Amino acid sequence: MSLPTLPTSPTSPILPSSPDSPPPMQDLSRTSITIVRPPPTAPEDKRIAHVKRQSWMTHKSRWSGSSFSSTTSATPFFWNRPRSLSISDPEKVAQLSQQSVDKAIEDDIAATEPKERDYHRQSPYWLFTMIWAHQIWWIVTALCNIPVYLRLAALPSGLERLNLVANASLINLTIVVLVRNELLLAGLYWSFNFIPFRRFYFHRMLHSIGGLHVGCAFATFLWIVFYVVELGKNTSFSTPLNIALFTTALILPLGISIIITFALRPLRERYHNVWEYTHRFVGWFVVADLVAHLALKACSLANPRDLFRTALPYLTIACVISIFYVWFTVRRAKVSINANHSVAMVKFQGRPTLDDGTFARISRNGLEWHAFSVATADFQKREFSLIVARAGDWTTKLIHDSIAREGPEHLYIRGVNPPGFMHMHHSYKKVVTICTGAGIAPALPHIAQKTSDIFLVWIGKNHEKTYGRDVWETVTSNLPSDQILLHDTGISGRPDIASLLERVAKQHEAEAVFVVSNDPYTILCANICWRLGLRCYGATRDS
Structure with a gap:
């Protein structure tokens, strides 16, 4: 399936945005994001932040008629910080961080989903095309x-x-x-x-x-x-x-x-x-x-x-x-867990038997099993890591116990680890990968092993602080700066994924889009890709 023919002029029209959506991003080939935080003397209840994006076109693209351009856009937002929140309360900070991401995604779905639904229903055979x-x-x-x-x-x-x-x-x-x-x-x-x-x-x-x-x-x-x-x-x-x-x-x-x-x-x-x-x-x-x-x-x-x-x-x-x-492949493995109040990095010692795009099933008692994507696999150090994000009772308890230094020293892990949809990175040369929050974990092995030419769109809040230095360095040291787009929901609000996805896909000449998020957001991105004529991969409950 080939990508749709799009305007090649630098002044080509862009999708209209709703009144409550942030200004659309310009066509970017190299993006550096500078977050200008509010000064300490700013009013406590209303602080204004600006996200400034600068871009330089570093190579000719069949999506753009120009080889050089420079654009800057600023998006103000109001940050209401609760007076009762103390910076020394990491539990609340982590909770608000996840709530910020969830709220931004919900707002984006509410603003974008009706438009995409109306577009697809314009087809006279839309009921048949909705068969999955x-x-x-x-x-x-x-x-x-x-x-x-x-x-x-x-x-x-x-x-x-x-x-x-x-x-x-x-x-x-x-x-x-x-x-x-x-x-x-x-x-x-x-x-x-x-x-x-x-x-x-x-x-x-x-x-x-x-x-x-x-x-x-x-x-x-x-x-x-x-x-x-x-x-x-x-x-x-x-x-x-x-x-x-x-x-x-x-x-x-x-x-x-x-x-x-x-x-x-x-x-x-x-x-x-x-x-x-x-x-x-x-x-x-x-x-x-x-x-x-x-x-x-x-x-x-x-x-x-x-x-x-x-x-x-x-x-x-x-x-x-x-x-x-x-x-018969289950083993009790020694682990080291490095956790903050949002995620835990679980490292297993031993020769990695896990390839990129796979996931591992782990358990504390051998009865209740949970699957997590393999984040990193180091064959020289003979270790591999999983990222466990706070999602339910089991993950929350693991994170709390690890912070209190009461975490498990051993975990059960199955020896057979099947691949997931992210393994399909191997089939394409240039892809766009969209991750929300701890969804960065399945993308890390592909980033580290350079499975394909990846443009990463990572939607989260306080990325480095929330998800740790190891994750941050894996992303920034293996991808060029012009192929990383970090959207901080605490500063920029909802990401306006429709216009963002279209521009990034055109800029990167993507052959496919991979989405690691919750069900509603994955389906929304799939519908957008469908309209744009892009192949889209994402996890669903019925996969």
């Missing part, structure tokens, strides 16, 4: 299962139909398990970098493969219900073996229904730990029950070896290996 890759996987699953279901439903009830339904159930269950296999995903992410054509669409379907997981999970539930009904019709309950066979079959749809119920988005978001535990432990119980059911089924046959002439035991073995092998 996640839903496409649902459609693919339905198209594969419905014809098979209709064909089997037309067969007379009997052992033949029972065995075919059992095979259909286990095929869907195996797909459910395998699409979450981290080794398989790592192989797919790596191989998709070499697709010579329509690469973005393959990436899109791979990143949304959670839709295949969900679709096949529903299909598995329906097929197993079908199987239990057929088994009840064709089983005599005169022997304990047959009763046990039917009981283990009946447990399967009950267990799967519990997993599906707590995986529904409203319950998953509200009861995240319950969702995690049911997905893991109820899932393990269902697999154990499936193994017991197959053992009983073999015993019910005249020749138990006949079961191995079907696909059922082999599909079950594939599920068991795929689910449990990762737990």
Whole structure:
């Protein structure tokens, strides 16, 4: 997909901005941001800050007709500092810092999202264009299962139909398990970098493969219900073996229904730990029950070896290996944690096995696991680091304990670390990466390892102070100054991402845009890129 043709004149028109938006940035090729803070004698309740941006065009660009220009713009804002806030209260300072970023993003969404929504609805086929890759996987699953279901439903009830339904159930269950296999995903992410054509669409379907997981999970539930009904019709309950066979079959749809119920988005978001535990432990119980059911089924046959002439035991073995092998890679690693009141830098000692674009799952007790992007990996010092931002109870407690010098000396970490969407940096030469707050973490390995030519847009507050010297030096020492744009929400307010993204993409001649933020902001940036004809990558809950 090529970028849209845009005006090349230095005086080309720009997007109109709303009355409450900051003045749009000029086309920049080299940007240095100077923050002029209010003098100490300024009034306490209303301080005025100015953000001055100067630019020098350092090379010819196909986006601009001139090779040299200089522009300066200033944006005033009023800073209301609470009188009750003490500078010595780091907890409040950190909290206000995050609130500043969140508020700026919310304001930007409120101002920009209606315009983008109205633009996309101008298309006569906008309803069809709003189908996401996640839903496409649902459609693919339905198209594969419905014809098979209709064909089997037309067969007379009997052992033949029972065995075919059992095979259909286990095929869907195996797909459910395998699409979450981290080794398989790592192989797919790596191989998709070499697709010579329509690469973005393959990436899109791979990143949304959670839709295949969900679709096949529903299909598995329906097929197993079908199987239990057929088994009840064709089983005599005169022997304990047959009763046990039917009981283990009946447990399967009950267990799967519990997993599906707590995986529904409203319950998953509200009861995240319950969702995690049911997905893991109820899932393990269902697999154990499936193994017991197959053992009983073999015993019910005249020749138990006949079961191995079907696909059922082999599909079950594939599920068991795929689910449990990762737990044999868990190790208890020594860590050193450097934390402030916003983020914690967790360093693991040992040879890094983590590549850029991957994430690691860590736990304090081996039960509750959380995934964080690999921030840095130093093969010479034999260490790698994760950035843990304050987001929930688990991360907050880790940060508090580390500041109080009561943090853990060891953490559990899984040995298999799958890549995420940021791994797709490898597919492009020039990209724009937009990060909000601690979302800088997934971008750091790509910046340090120079995976591609990156223009970084980092939206935060007091970047160096909030996220630490190590993060700051990783960014500033590996990227040219003309490819870093820091937006301080405490000074500049909302970033006006629509005009900013358009100008940065034109300036950098970007082939793709990567967004690391929350769901609403990621979707907003994706819609903007869609309008501009840019490829956009971002994390979603259903990926």
